[in-house]
Each structure stands twice: as structure tokens, then as C-alpha cells.
Amino acid sequence: MNNILLKISSDLLTISYAKKSTDKNLNNTNIIDTKNLLFSYEYILENMELVSSFLNTVLIKNNISKVKVNNIELVSLTLDLLSINNTIKNMLINDDKPINYDIFLKLLDNKTLEYLNCYDIPPFLLERLDINKNLKVEVRSEIFFLSNFMESNKLYKYSDIYYKKTLVLTSNFLVQDLEDFRTFLNINKYLKTIHLKYYSNDLIYSIIDIFKEYNIRDKVIVFYENNNIKVIVNSINYLKSIYNNYLDKNNIDFKIVYSKEYKRKNLFKQLNFITLKYICIVVTVCGIVFSALDFYKNYSSQKKLESIDTQLTDILDNYELDNIEGNDIEYIDTEENEEDSTTTTTSGVDYFSVYYNRYNQIFEELESINNDTVGWLTVNNTNINTPVVQSTDNSYYLTHDFNKKYNSYGWIFMDYRNNIYNLSNNTIIYGHNKNGRLFGSLRYVLNKSWYTNTDNHTITFNTKFKNMKWKIFSIYKIPTSNDYLYANFEDLTEFNSFINYIKDRSIYDFNVEVKSTDHILTLSTCSNNATQRLVIHAVLIDE
Numbered sequence: 001m002n003n004i005l006l007k008i009s010s011d012l013l014t015i016s017y018a019k020k021s022t023d024k025n026l027n028n029t030n031i032i033d034t035k036n037l038l039f040s041y042e043y044i045l046e047n048m049e050l051v052s053s054f055l056n057t058v059l060i061k062n063n064i065s066k067v068k069v070n071n072i073e074l075v076s077l078t079l080d081l082l083s084i085n086n087t088i089k090n091m092l093i094n095d096d097k098p099i100n101y102d103i104f105l106k107l108l109d110n111k112t113l114e115y116l117n118c119y120d121i122p123p124f125l126l127e128r129l130d131i132n133k134n135l136k137v138e139v140r141s142e143i144f145f146l147s148n149f150m151e152s153n154k155l156y157k158y159s160d161i162y163y164k165k166t167l168v169l170t171s172n173f174l175v176q177d178l179e180d181f182r183t184f185l186n187i188n189k190y191l192k193t194i195h196l197k198y199y200s201n202d203l204i205y206s207i208i209d210i211f212k213e214y215n216i217r218d219k220v221i222v223f224y225e226n227n228n229i230k231v232i233v234n235s236i237n238y239l240k241s242i243y244n245n246y247l248d249k250n251n252i253d254f255k256i257v258y259s260k261e262y263k264r265k266n267l268f269k270q271l272n273f274i275t276l277k278y279i280c281i282v283v284t285v286c287g288i289v290f291s292a293l294d295f296y297k298n299y300s301s302q303k304k305l306e307s308i309d310t311q312l313t314d315i316l317d318n319y320e321l322d323n324i325e326g327n328d329i330e331y332i333d334t335e336e337n338e339e340d341s342t343t344t345t346t347s348g349v350d351y352f353s354v355y356y357n358r359y360n361q362i363f364e365e366l367e368s369i370n371n372d373t374v375g376w377l378t379v380n381n382t383n384i385n386t387p388v389v390q391s392t393d394n395s396y397y398l399t400h401d402f403n404k405k406y407n408s409y410g411w412i413f414m415d416y417r418n419n420i421y422n423l424s425n426n427t428i429i430y431g432h433n434k435n436g437r438l439f440g441s442l443r444y445v446l447n448k449s450w451y452t453n454t455d456n457h458t459i460t461f462n463t464k465f466k467n468m469k470w471k472i473f474s475i476y477k478i479p480t481s482n483d484y485l486y487a488n489f490e491d492l493t494e495f496n497s498f499i500n501y502i503k504d505r506s507i508y509d510f511n512v513e514v515k516s517t518d519h520i521l522t523l524s525t526c527s528n529n530a531t532q533r534l535v536i537h538a539v540l541i542d543e
Contacts (some may be wrong), residue, residue, distance in 0.1 A: 004044060004074065006037040006055065008062055013088070015078050016070035034058050041077075048080060056085045066090040072097040079106035086112050093118040096140075096417055096487070104129060120482075123187065126162060130189060136163070140393070141482060147530065149177035149184075156395060161187045171198045171287060176529060178206055185214050195222045198286075199232055208243055208252075217250040224257050229279070232256065305409055305437055308402050312387070315365050363464045370402050374420045377412065377429060378460040379523070379536075381450060382441040388429060388461070390414040398432070409434050417487040420463040423540070424487045425495050428522045429461070433534070439525035442534055445475055451508045459538045461521055470521045470538035473512035476505040477532045484522065484535055492516040502537050514539045 005018035018038055037055070044051050058064075067088050069078050072095040082088050091113055093099070098120040099107075107116070108128070113135050120141040121129070129137065138159045152170055155161050161184055185191075194207070204221070211219070223232050236254045240247060247253075366373045372389040379385075389411055391397055397413035399406060414420075415428035431439030444450050451472075459470040478484075484502055489495040496516035503514070514520065519540040527534040 002041040004039050004041055004077070006039075008035050008037075008058065008064060011063060011065050013059065013064050013067045014070065015067065015074055017074070034062075044077065044081070052081050052084055055081055059085055059087050064088065066092070068092045068094055070094045072100075072103075075099075075103045076106050079103070079110060082110075082112070088112060090115045091117070095119065098122065099125065101125070107135070110135075120158075123158065123162075126159070127189065130162075147177050147180045148172040148174055149180050155184070158187065163190050164188055165190045166193045166195065167191065168195045168197060169203070173198075173203070178210070179531075181207075182210055182214075185210065185216060191219065193220045193222060195224070197224060198283075199223060201231070201235055204235060204239070208239060211250075211252060212243070212246055215250070216252070219251075220253045220255055222255045222257060229256070302409070302435065302437065304401055304403075304405065304407050311369070312366075312402075315362065318365075360464065370404060372404075374414055375461055375463040379442070379445075380456045380458065381453070382444055383436065384412075384439065384441060386412055386438075388412050388414050390416060390418070390420075392416055394430065397430075409437055412438055415485070415487055421465065423519045425489050426487050426498075426520050426522055427461075428485055428487060428524065430524050433525045433527060439523070439534075442523065442525055442536070443527070445536060446477070446507070446534070451475055451510075457510065457512075458541075459521065459523075459536075468540060469542035471510075471512055471541045472536060472538045473510045473514050474502050474506035474537040475535070476502075476507055477527055477534050478505065479532055480530070481533065484533075484537075485524070502535075505535075512539060 003018040003021055005014075005016055007014045007016075020038075021040075037058075039051065065087055067078060067082070067090070069075050069091070072093060075093055078091075089112065093116070096119045099118055099122075104121075104125045107113070111134070116135060116137045118137070118139060120139050121137060126137060129135065139157050141157070149169070150156075152172065153164065153167055155164065164184075167184075196204070207221070210216075223236075233256075236256075239254075243252075363373070363376075366387050370387075370389055372391060373387050374390045375388045377384060377386060377388050387402065389397055389402065390413055393416050394413075398410045399408060401407035401409065401411050410432050412429060412431040415430070418424045418427050431442075433440045433442070445456075450456055457472045459472065461468055461470060486498065489498060493516070499514045499516065499520070521538045521540070523536040523538075525534050526532070
């Protein structure tokens with residue numbers, strides 16, 4: 001018999017499964033603790049109207065405005081219990097599982113909720129749920145890779161894309177960002193205005209062509225005076241001449257924003273060749289400045305990482321090496337997907353095997369720099385030999401380094417759902433693929449000379465409490481997806497199906513047995529300009 005605990009604290013109602021059993025009900029209990037209501041699941045179903053009415057009274061009396069549901073299976077029951085309540089405005093579904101169709105139908109009927117936070121919701125359900133204009137949905141599953149376009153517009157989650165009303169396109173908008181712009185238009189339902197902070201004929205024509213392709217309506221494109229006014233006006237006139245029927249029919253409008261100074265001097269009527277020349281010079285200089293700033297941003301991020309590398313090396317060098325002969329690591333210097341590669345040997349070392357006797361001392365020094373440190377990861381014949389961190393979400397270390405400083409390269413981090421004290425079914429580690437840094441050298445694993453070399457099949461991932469070896473059983477590249485990023489599973493059967501699913505994807509048969517009682521490790525990074533994911537799975541063989 002499942003037992004349900006309804007706990008009230010501050011302005012929050014928390015609903016979860018209870019471990020202890022109960023035979024209490026509202027008819028025979030003389031003393032009721034309204035802060036901790038405990039019922040059997042069957043009793044609630046059989047007495048829904050009674051429990052709902054009583055709960056509503058308690059919620060109103062305590063001014064409760066938020067509800068947190070810890071188990072996805074209890075969401076439908078919670079919405080039924082709150083069907084007559086009008087004080088609960090915010091709901092948090094604390095379980096890292098997507099909303100299903102049954103929950104969606106209950107949400108569709110609810111007229112009181114104004115905010116919902118969940119792990120994920122299928123896009124087609126979010127679109128239909130949008131019928132209820134009062135409900136704002138926010139998802140926690142992150143978009144791992146951010147292009148210039150998505151990052152500058154703060155499009156970090158699916159819900160950010162869905163509800164975005166205004167876009168700003170700056171000089172760092174690249175040709176390859178047009179594909180993300182297409183994706184944005186496929187998902188978004190609220191966009192009204194696009195601000196062009198810089199001007200390009202190719203860009204505006206591409207935007208209009210994409211609008212036509214997706215039958216986009218009711219949009220305003222705003223140009224700014226700091227561009228070449230004559231060219232802009234000529235382009236707008238040309239666009240209206242060739243797209244006139246489409247623009248009028250679909251209410252696509254253009255707007256030019258002039259500065260007060262420009263209006264005062266009426267420059268538009270007095271422009272001459274010299275003025276145009278100077279404007280072109282200014283635009284060119286601005287382009288050079290923006291390019292220089294972007295270059296400096298990348299340069300600065302790399303320098304910060306180099307400084308951290310030195311910092312970590314100094315820590316490790318403070319401890320004497322024992323028996324280091326034969327522990328050299330080979331780094332492969334080759335381009336991605338090249339079958340034949342040249343190898344050179346350097347003096348890389350699996351530090352936490354060599355330093356095992358002083359493991360805790362080294363780890364304490366790492367924690368003194370960053371208290372988010374959870375382990376150390378080594379992948380043979382790559383540049384990966386580094387500490388791993390973990391935050392409370394999967395976004396912080398996308399843009400922060402080991403010193404917790406802003407860095408566009410980020411750092412290598414473990415999924416926030418994992419636990420180093422009690423390993424999940426699937427421990428997941430992420431890292432950016434940037435210029436060979438962080439997880440950039442994982443591209444080597446796609447080379448036949450790498451994955452057929454058995455010396456490379458063992459990965460070391462240690463925590464402060466365990467020294468662990470993991471054996472690779474699957475390597476693959478797939479289009480962008482989250483279907484391999486499940487941390488825990490309901491039962492052994494579900495986990496076993498998942499294991500078979502990811503093994504079937506592998507580019508090579510490693511002939512490694514993985515049982516449903518095992519723990520696995522997943523390394524994930526972007527590939528092919530973030531259109532794909534490069535993934536490695538390994539099973540725990542020694543701890």
C-alpha cells in the first residue's frame with residue numbers, strides 16, 4: 001500500500017511518498033496534524049472530495065501559494081486534490097522525468113496555476129498547453145551547446161525559445177547561426193520584433209526567405225541608424241518590390257530607428273558621397289572592433305585555462321612520484337575521423353593511480369580552490385587528465401572555469417543529478433569541445449587506431465572516496481539528443497533495455513559485458529559545430 005505525505009511549511013505544500021504506513025482517515029482521527037497529513041493512496045482515491053475539501057481549507061488558512069511534488073506519479077493526484085483550490089499559483093515537479101499526456105490533460109483543465117517548473121515536456125504538449133495563456137512553463141533540461149545567436153539572446157532552455165518575444169541580432173551573428181534561427185522559428189510562438197543591431201544584405205534577405213519558408217506572420221524588423229541608411233532604405237524598397245504580396249498579406253513590417261541628432265540635422269536628405277564614405281568607415285571599424293573583441297574573449301578564456309593547468313600541475317608537483325616508469329601516456333595528434341594517425345609519446349601520467357597514497361591530501365588542495373570538486377577524470381591517449389566539478393544545475397559550469405570565474409570555455413562537470421557518495425545507474429560527465437581543450441581531444445576516440453587499442457579502453461574516474469576504473473563498451477556520434485542522459489532507472493529491466501540501446505549505437509564492438517546491476521559512466525560533448533553529440537559509455541570494473 002502506497003502512503004502519501006502532505007507536508008506544509010512556510011508558504012509551501014510538499015507532496016511525496018511516505019515510508020511509514022498509516023490507517024488514519026478524516027473520519028476516525030480525533031487529532032490531526034495539519035502540517036503533516038498522512039493518508040494511504042487508496043483512501044485518497046476513495047475519498048477524493050472529502051480530502052480535497054479538507055486540504056483546501058488548510059491551504060487557505062495557511063496562505064499556501066506553492067506546491068512541490070517530489071514524484072512524477074503523484075502529479076495527477078495532486079492536481080485532482082487541488083481542483084477546487086484557487087490559492088496555489090506555483091507548482092514545482094521535483095522529479096527529473098518529463099511530463100506525460102495524462103498530466104498534460106490535468107494541467108489543461110487547471111485555471112489557477114500561473115507557473116510550472118518541470119524537468120521536461122514534449123514540445124507538442126507545450127504548444128497545446130499554451131491554450132492556457134495564464135500558465136508559464138519553465139523546464140530544467142538545458143540546451144547543452146549555445147551558438148552566438150542563442151547565447152546573445154539568452155536562449156538556454158526550450159521554454160526560453162518558446163516564449164521569446166524579442167530577438168537582437170548583433171555583429172557576432174554568423175552564417176551558421178541561421179540554422180539555429182530556423183529552429184527558433186519552428187519552436188517559438190510569441191516573437192514580435194527582430195532588432196538588427198548591424199546590417200547585411202545577405203542577412204536580411206535570408207531572414208525574409210526563411211519567413212516565407214515557414215509562413216511567418218505579424219513581425220517587425222527594426223533597423224538602426226548607425227548602419228548605412230541609404231543602403232538600408234534601398235534594400236527595404238527592393239524587398240517590398242519583390243516580396244510585396246507576401247509582406248502585405250502576412251503583416252511583415254520594417255522600421256528604421258533614427259537618433260535625435262540625425263532627425264535634428266535631417267541627414268537623410270543631405271547625405272552625400274563623403275558622408276556615406278565615413279559611415280562605411282565607421283561600420284568597418286565597428287566590425288573590426290567586434291571581431292577583435294570576440295578574438296580577445298576566446299584568447300582570454302584560453303589563457304585562463306592555461307593558468308589553471310599550471311596551478312593544477314604545481315599542486316601535483318608538490319607530491320613526490322613513485323614508480324612512474326612505464327606510466328607514460330600517448331597523445332594522438334591527428335584530425336577527427338582519420339583512420340591513420342601519427343602518435344607521439346609525452347610524459348602524461350595517471351596522477352591518481354601514482355599519487356594514491358597521498359590522494360586525500362591532493363584532493364583537499366583541489367577542494368580549497370573549488371569546493372565543487374567531486375573527482376578526477378583520465379582518458380588515455382587524450383588531453384583529458386583533470387578534476388571534475390559539480391553544481392546544482394547543468395548550466396553554471398558551461399560558462400565558469402575551475403576557479404569559478406566566467407569563462408566561455410567552461411569546465412568539465414558532472415550532472416547535478418548524480419551522487420559521488422552513492423553512484424547512480426548512469427554517472428554523466430559533460431565538457432565543451434573547444435579548440436582541443438576540455439573535451440576537445442575526445443575526437444581522437446573516433447579514430448580506428450584509438451578504439452582498437454585495448455590500452456585505451458580503460459577510463460579512470462576517481463572520487464575522494466573511491467578509486468575507480470571503467471571499461472569502455474560503446475562509442476558513437478548522434479544528432480543532438482538527450483535520450484542517453486538518464487541518470488537513474490525505475491527497475492533493472494528498464495536499465496537493461498537502456499544498456500542494449502546504447503550498445504547498439506557503438507561504432508565498434510568492444511565485446512564488454514554490461515549487466516543491469518552494474519554502474520556505467522557517460523562522457524558527452526558536442527561535435528560537428530554542435531549539430532551532433534560525441535558520446536562514450538564505460539562500465540565500472542574496479543573500485
